[in-house]
Amino acid sequence: MDRRTEGGRPHGRTPRSPSRSGVxxxxxxxxxxxxxxxxxxxxxxLEAGETAAFVTLVVxxxxxxxxGHRYRHPEPSRPDERR
Structure with a gap:
């Protein structure tokens, strides 16, 4: 097996894990x-104590x-494809 591939796939081209998709x-x-x-x-x-909360929320x-910019809502499966 070529060192640049793992399981027949090039490195960096692995499918997303469910945990990463969830994040x-x-x-x-x-x-x-x-x-x-x-x-x-x-x-x-904004009061003095809320400034930190404001900055934290912006960050x-x-x-x-x-x-999250790469999030794609999964398409629902059609009933005829469940077989």
Whole structure:
């Protein structure tokens, strides 16, 4: 077997593991919800103690955008393909 391949597939071309797909899906949805929380903080007015929460939410949102940007909702299987 060629050292550049593993199991007949080139390195770096392995399918996503279920756990990695789950992390990407969660990051996608966090990236959707986090801005709503940021807006809630902004509309409520930022006090001294809430500034850290605001910055943390913005950073979490940016990280979630980076991780979750490749999320693709799985297509439902059609009834005639279940056989």
């Amino acid at each position: 990407v899906a969660i990051a996608f949805w966090v990236a959707i919800v986090a801005p709503l929380l940021v807006l809630a903080l902004l509309f409520g007015g 979490v949102n940016l990280v979630a955008l980076g991780v």
